Amino acid sequence: VQLQAQDWLAREENRDAYIELVSKQASYPVVILQSEYRGRKLGDALSPRLDADFLGRLDASIQAAKRFGLIRREFSAEQWAAPELLEAAGKLAKAKAVAQAA
Structure with missing residues (x-):
């Protein structure tokens, strides 16, 4: 499951959905997450490796x-x-x- 999630994260078209999901679940403002991951590929930043x-x-x-x-x-x-x-x-x-x- 973790590798399936990683595969999903690696697809750029899922970036906004991931940020929205984490924002809702963690009660973080979207702008903070957008700033954290700006210029970074989510697949690399959140890799389980x-x-x-x-x-x-x-x-x-x-x-x-x-x-x-x-x-x-x-x-x-x-x-x-x-x-x-x-x-x-x-x-x-x-x-x-x-x-x-x-």
Whole structure:
């Protein structure tokens, strides 16, 4: 479902519908959301994929949490994120789309 939502967001014709939906659900003024996403593709801004920069910052936070005694042991953000699961879900979603189109 998350990847289907991502696919929907990636289509520019859904931009206004997304902004209107979030505005209503979050009680945010439309103008704030329009300003936040101006000049940015929604599909990129709201991607469920965790890039290397994000995972690096998360690793730094994990190390800090360990130093301050907030967690017992360190772990790898990349392993925790399990990118292979997202990749498998993407392949499954594409296969379903092909099967439905046939």
